[in-house]
Amino acid sequence: MGLVNFLVYLSIMMGIYAILSLSLNLQYGFTGLANFGHVVFFCLGAYISTIIVLVFKMPFILGLLGGMFVAGLFGYIISIPTANLKEDYWAIATLAAAEIVRIFFLNEDWVVGGGPYQGGAFGIGGIPQPLRSLFSAHTYPFFYLAIVLVCLVATYIIINTLTQSPFGRVIKSIREGDNLPQALGKDVKRFRMKVMAIGGSFGGLAGCLWAHYHGFISPNQFLPLETFIIWAMVIVGGKANNKGAILGAVIVMIFYNSTRFLKDYIPIEAVTLASLRMVAIGILIVVAMLFMKEGLIKEKKTLY
Amino acid sequence: MLKVENVHKSFGGILALNGVTFSVEPNSITGLIGPNGSGKSTLFNIISGFYNKDRGEIYFKGKKIEGIEPYRIAMLGVGRTFQISEVPEKMTVLENLLLAPKSQIGEGIFNVFLHPLKIKRENEKLLKDAYEILELVQLYHLRNEYAGNLSGGQKKLLSLGRILMSDPILLLLDEPTAGVNPTLIRDLIIAMKNLRAEKGQTILLVEHNMKVISEICDRVIVLDFGKKIAEGTPEEIQKNEKVLEAYLSGSSKWELLHEDS
Numbered sequence: 001m002g003l004v005n006f007l008v009y010l011s012i013m014m015g016i017y018a019i020l021s022l023s024l025n026l027q028y029g030f031t032g033l034a035n036f037g038h039v040v041f042f043c044l045g046a047y048i049s050t051i052i053v054l055v056f057k058m059p060f061i062l063g064l065l066g067g068m069f070v071a072g073l074f075g076y077i078i079s080i081p082t083a084n085l086k087e088d089y090w091a092i093a094t095l096a097a098a099e100i101v102r103i104f105f106l107n108e109d110w111v112v113g114g115g116p117y118q119g120g121a122f123g124i125g126g127i128p129q130p131l132r133s134l135f136s137a138h139t140y141p142f143f144y145l146a147i148v149l150v151c152l153v154a155t156y157i158i159i160n161t162l163t164q165s166p167f168g169r170v171i172k173s174i175r176e177g178d179n180l181p182q183a184l185g186k187d188v189k190r191f192r193m194k195v196m197a198i199g200g201s202f203g204g205l206a207g208c209l210w211a212h213y214h215g216f217i218s219p220n221q222f223l224p225l226e227t228f229i230i231w232a233m234v235i236v237g238g239k240a241n242n243k244g245a246i247l248g249a250v251i252v253m254i255f256y257n258s259t260r261f262l263k264d265y266i267p268i269e270a271v272t273l274a275s276l277r278m279v280a281i282g283i284l285i286v287v288a289m290l291f292m293k294e295g296l297i298k299e300k301k302t303l304y
Numbered sequence: 305m306l307k308v309e310n311v312h313k314s315f316g317g318i319l320a321l322n323g324v325t326f327s328v329e330p331n332s333i334t335g336l337i338g339p340n341g342s343g344k345s346t347l348f349n350i351i352s353g354f355y356n357k358d359r360g361e362i363y364f365k366g367k368k369i370e371g372i373e374p375y376r377i378a379m380l381g382v383g384r385t386f387q388i389s390e391v392p393e394k395m396t397v398l399e400n401l402l403l404a405p406k407s408q409i410g411e412g413i414f415n416v417f418l419h420p421l422k423i424k425r426e427n428e429k430l431l432k433d434a435y436e437i438l439e440l441v442q443l444y445h446l447r448n449e450y451a452g453n454l455s456g457g458q459k460k461l462l463s464l465g466r467i468l469m470s471d472p473i474l475l476l477l478d479e480p481t482a483g484v485n486p487t488l489i490r491d492l493i494i495a496m497k498n499l500r501a502e503k504g505q506t507i508l509l510v511e512h513n514m515k516v517i518s519e520i521c522d523r524v525i526v527l528d529f530g531k532k533i534a535e536g537t538p539e540e541i542q543k544n545e546k547v548l549e550a551y552l553s554g555s556s557k558w559e560l561l562h563e564d565s
Binding site: 158175176177179181182198240302303 | 373374375376379386392407416417431
């Protein structure tokens with residue numbers, strides 16, 4: 001039974017991270033926005049949803065929508081002052097924005113209302129799981145997996161439809177520089193803001209699903225390292241390919257969890273093994289960059 | 305149609321444009337020539353809003369265009385191509401053309417989900433236009449090729465086709481025939497003439513090929529060191545001493561320019 005439980009857990013994680021990698025892929029793969037702070041949307045979705053559901057006692061669905069809304073809004077807002085930055089500076093700015101939000105939640109524990117919810121560095125526990133009472137402890141993970149899969153499919157359909165539309169055509173042209181789309185009358189800044197908002201809100205969706213699954217969140221779960229795990233998924237899976245983004249999430253998640261089992265075979269301490277997972281992901285990125293620059297699934301040519 | 309008045313622009317110590325004034329009549333084809341570094345491309349970049357001018361005014365259809373972003377100028381109906389072709393490598397030739405038309409319904413996020421049928425119809429109409437233009441620039445056989453795989457000359461043709469798709473009132477063409485083979489240049493000359501005749505478009509082009517200039521331009525403006533040194537019909541320009549001097553340091557004649565191109 002242990003194995004089944006683990007597989008369900010792994011699938012839920014894959015689903016949540018696939019949503020994250022799909023949303024980063026929209027921003028980086030299709031629009032060329034080197035977002036080094038993607039974890040901020042994950043973090044905002046988790047916190048906002050937790051506050052709505054736990055503190056304000058609202059239903060899960062409102063927490064989910066609220067988390068998506070605030071994360072999307074944040075994406076929209078951070079793309080205003082950064083609109084004129086070049087790619088590398090933009091990457092630094094987004095990295096900083098993500099850290100600002102994380103440190104905010106680390107220090108401002110009043111945002112969760114104080115009282116029974118500790119917040120701050122202690123994190124917030126006891127986040128309710130949706131429709132928990134209808135299932136046994138045994139069957140609930142399967143139900144949650146279903147919720148995650150429904151969200152993943154919806155995310156895939158929405159992002160895939162967008163990238164194949166005339167909207168997708170414009171963002172692909174932005175990827176290779178502003179000059180051409182500008183000369184063709186496209187408001188490049190606005191398109192970028194929209195992409196940040198959409199990508200941000202789906203990042204928020206993933207955060208919300210994550211918070212309500214684990215039942216506990218704390219600021220140190222949203223370190224910049226998370227962003228790079230999502231980047232690894234996009235790079236390995238294939239940038240500008242939505243199926244690739246999902247495949248990348250699956251593979252990286254397998255690598256990420258593989259060291260769990262190594263302890264049975266290799267005489268290394270568990271703590272060291274945990275650190276080795278980042279080494280494994282690092283190697284994965286290097287191998288992908290060297291031998292398959294376009295990732296496992298290449299960008300699909302749009303034919304008419 | 306277009307009025308450029310006393311435009312100045314300097315980059316550090318280099319005075320790229322030093323008080324340039326001229327106007328472009330509606331439905332005309334005007335050539336902009338001058339030696340390398342004379343300020344032609346800078347002028348294009350200023351008209352299309354990519355550079356800010358230091359001084360001077362630019363009027364388009366009687367309205368001053370000042371301090372507005374390039375995409376707004378494009379929306380007013382000024383279409384431009386670039387000297388070094390701007391071609392998104394990972395988009396097919398056809399996608400490049402479909403990208404061009406302004407304000408498409410399907411560019412709105414919500415429209416993508418709310419009006420899929422309208423978008424489909426719009427796309428079909430655009431495809432028809434695109435095929436026509438592809439025939440014109442002779443890239444039809446390459447329509448599903450990535451634009452990045454095209455040759456330099458083909459990229460020029462694609463840029464021209466793409467700007468035609470966007471249906472501008474005024475076309476600013478930066479060396480449209482550079483790297484294009486002579487027979488195709490002939491077709492392009494005919495195409496540009498047709499455009500003017502059928503669609504009433506106005507064209508301002510930078511060109512080094514004097515044959516093209518003499519054949520299609522009503523008027524020619526000559527720049528040298530950021531200043532307009534001559535303006536007139538191609539015939540007048542050919543006889544202008546100042547122009548010959550600027551181009552060839554006075555050592556030769558117009559015919560040599562012909563040979564050169």
